[in-house]
Amino acid sequence: MLRLKRLEVQGFGPFADQQVLEFPDGPGVTVIYGENMRGKTSLLNAIRYAFFGTVVGRGSRVRRLHTISNRELAADRQYGFDVSLTFDYDGAEYELVRECKPSIKVPTSDEDYTLEVMLRKGNMTLGPQEREKALQQIFPKEISRFFLFDGELLQEYEELLINESEAGHRISEAIERILGVPILKRGRAHLTQLSEDADKAAAKEASKRHETQALGTALQQAAEQKEAHQKEVQRKLAELNELTTQKSEVEQALQSMQKYAGILQERDEATARLEDAGKEEKAARADLQRAMGDGWRSLLRGPVRGARAAAQAEAEKEFDSLIMSLRAKAIEDAHCGTCDQDVSPGVANKLRATLPALPTQVPAGGVSVAMSRLADLNKFNEADNVGEVKQLWKRLEELRLEQVTLRDRISDLTAALSDSDPETLRRSKASFADVIEKISVVKRAIDDESMKAEEKDQNIQRLKKKLEAAGTSDLRAGQLRAKILRDTSEVFAAAVDRYKSELRGRVETTASELFLSMTTEKQDYVGLMINEGYGLTIKHRDGRAEEARSAGAEHVVALALMGALQKNAPLRGPIVMDSPFGRLDEKHTANVVETLPRMAEQVVLLVYEAEVGRARVRELLGSRLVREYELDRISSRRTNVREVK
Amino acid sequence: MERDRETIGLTAENAGVLAEIEERGWFLEGQDIARFCMAYAIRAKLPEGATSGTETRWAAGNFDKTGEIRALLAALYPNCQTPVRLMEHLVNEGLRMVVSRVRSSDSVGPAELMD
Numbered sequence: 001m002l003r004l005k006r007l008e009v010q011g012f013g014p015f016a017d018q019q020v021l022e023f024p025d026g027p028g029v030t031v032i033y034g035e036n037m038r039g040k041t042s043l044l045n046a047i048r049y050a051f052f053g054t055v056v057g058r059g060s061r062v063r064r065l066h067t068i069s070n071r072e073l074a075a076d077r078q079y080g081f082d083v084s085l086t087f088d089y090d091g092a093e094y095e096l097v098r099e100c101k102p103s104i105k106v107p108t109s110d111e112d113y114t115l116e117v118m119l120r121k122g123n124m125t126l127g128p129q130e131r132e133k134a135l136q137q138i139f140p141k142e143i144s145r146f147f148l149f150d151g152e153l154l155q156e157y158e159e160l161l162i163n164e165s166e167a168g169h170r171i172s173e174a175i176e177r178i179l180g181v182p183i184l185k186r187g188r189a190h191l192t193q194l195s196e197d198a199d200k201a202a203a204k205e206a207s208k209r210h211e212t213q214a215l216g217t218a219l220q221q222a223a224e225q226k227e228a229h230q231k232e233v234q235r236k237l238a239e240l241n242e243l244t245t246q247k248s249e250v251e252q253a254l255q256s257m258q259k260y261a262g263i264l265q266e267r268d269e270a271t272a273r274l275e276d277a278g279k280e281e282k283a284a285r286a287d288l289q290r291a292m293g294d295g296w297r298s299l300l301r302g303p304v305r306g307a308r309a310a311a312q313a314e315a316e317k318e319f320d321s322l323i324m325s326l327r328a329k330a331i332e333d334a335h336c337g338t339c340d341q342d343v344s345p346g347v348a349n350k351l352r353a354t355l356p357a358l359p360t361q362v363p364a365g366g367v368s369v370a371m372s373r374l375a376d377l378n379k380f381n382e383a384d385n386v387g388e389v390k391q392l393w394k395r396l397e398e399l400r401l402e403q404v405t406l407r408d409r410i411s412d413l414t415a416a417l418s419d420s421d422p423e424t425l426r427r428s429k430a431s432f433a434d435v436i437e438k439i440s441v442v443k444r445a446i447d448d449e450s451m452k453a454e455e456k457d458q459n460i461q462r463l464k465k466k467l468e469a470a471g472t473s474d475l476r477a478g479q480l481r482a483k484i485l486r487d488t489s490e491v492f493a494a495a496v497d498r499y500k501s502e503l504r505g506r507v508e509t510t511a512s513e514l515f516l517s518m519t520t521e522k523q524d525y526v527g528l529m530i531n532e533g534y535g536l537t538i539k540h541r542d543g544r545a546e547e548a549r550s551a552g553a554e555h556v557v558a559l560a561l562m563g564a565l566q567k568n569a570p571l572r573g574p575i576v577m578d579s580p581f582g583r584l585d586e587k588h589t590a591n592v593v594e595t596l597p598r599m600a601e602q603v604v605l606l607v608y609e610a611e612v613g614r615a616r617v618r619e620l621l622g623s624r625l626v627r628e629y630e631l632d633r634i635s636s637r638r639t640n641v642r643e644v645k
Numbered sequence: 646m647e648r649d650r651e652t653i654g655l656t657a658e659n660a661g662v663l664a665e666i667e668e669r670g671w672f673l674e675g676q677d678i679a680r681f682c683m684a685y686a687i688r689a690k691l692p693e694g695a696t697s698g699t700e701t702r703w704a705a706g707n708f709d710k711t712g713e714i715r716a717l718l719a720a721l722y723p724n725c726q727t728p729v730r731l732m733e734h735l736v737n738e739g740l741r742m743v744v745s746r747v748r749s750s751d752s753v754g755p756a757e758l759m760d
Contacts, residue, residue, distance in 0.1 A: 379716040
């Protein structure tokens, strides 16, 4: 059994100074309280880093080590961190130390660090190979998900209920691994190989004898051909396995960045729009400048029109006066100088009646001032682009505002993307399509090769029967050996299935007990039902499965599975859980806290007090609460760990 | 009779004002601003006058290539004997008036100046 004893961190996340946490001996729960941003997840990651040298962020994405250094120290150009974990395993004490040191003054990426690892067992420091072997035995990375987890990881267990789900298949494999199934599977494969070798030896022997030579040679050839097809199937399966892993990784990356994908797309669109708005603004500004070049004409349109009307009126008045003066002169001279005709007394009287009472002022000779002014004013080329200017200005204002809004939005979106790598996302999308295509090709090839191997096998069975009929007693001995091995392999295969089935039964029973302890619907639910892939369904008292279950119920089921795996696995260890109550109501949370000591001998709970209060934790756990720590804020970039007495 | 000038100049202060307006990007060039400000002053019925202490910026022939402005001033300021001096005065006073309006509020743009 693995048991944590002591964790020391320095420079890791918000833990600038060296911080120490001691985990007491004996069963029980250690609770670490900390508000958001204080470093709860960093502590979980520190344990993960000690064992595996990796740090995981949201969406199970591996984080760059360069981003782990304490930011306050990094601001003072002090980079790097170290983690030391002391634990007991199978009666021996181990100390595991990992140091991440900068290899240059100002590191900018993971390549700028050197990593050092030391594993001490008792008084002896293990060499690199021994160390890796020991760590793989003590705590294989593949099963770490059942020991170190957070609320986000718990959500993944729903995948187990979905047939053909890649993620579900991956988790099922991990579950079988923690339960020790792979060892048995390997035994079965070994027996199958031995039976095939015995078949080949029998065929070879037969080919040496005259009476069975033809049959023996045909059998040998068929066996070789079958083996070639099987090898090809194995090769393709390995290829498929690799591709499936690739697909899972890409899928995981895409899933984890799903929210980023939306943000990234929005940012890309906003950036493109910002560029377009910039171009539109430039064009609108050029139009405005052109329009403003004639702006002065628009400004003067009104005054010029007014002046023109006034000049026109004055000129008309002058013209009227001239006419009157000509009439008066025609009456006086009894002759019209304009048309050169005499004016009769009758006509003179008519004309006199049109004259004003007062004598008319005759305009001075030469060009009229008003006419001259009018002529000047008429030189002015009128323009009216006020409407156009208003429209362009309005458009410019809109574009300016739009650009400010877009810049703000892009800035917000960029901040939201700061923990992601958009380039990786783009590449992931491209490689996802590529991997899917490759998987489809490999699967077709596997089906094809498997069919060929099957055909060869049928041929082999026919040939074997003929050989058995034609063979001598010493030949039959070899054939018998092959048959015994084949039968043993089949028995072993059936045993593996039976073992798995019993194991599932045990997991189902334990998970049901834990689930019933944690659920608030004890009256209606009778337990959990397990499927082939270790997916768990809630069983109602009416015997039916609860098809729709809430996020909270999902969480409780996942926690029950965790506890059940711990109880039934050959490898036992601590459970370290980070803020696992996010989706649970108060009653469920209380039930889970109460059940924690039953899930594993050693439980470390990282929690913020809004999830469950300190007094409530003490009340629920009683003597099973073995230690409490508080993460104290020193500054936004610095946290200290303090034991709560 | 007082001799007219052949160029139009700006006072040092108004040269700064011109640069300030130019920076706003509403006009393509300084002459466009000057003509606009001159028109702004005419529309405001600024009386005839002269501005001293100016430094040459534009040749009057270039400033009024079509002769429209000269004709306009002759019509609107019939007693004026020195139209280029008047042009210069109107430009300088117009600059002061426009900048004072523009500085009065952020919401004043070219469209508002034309209202």
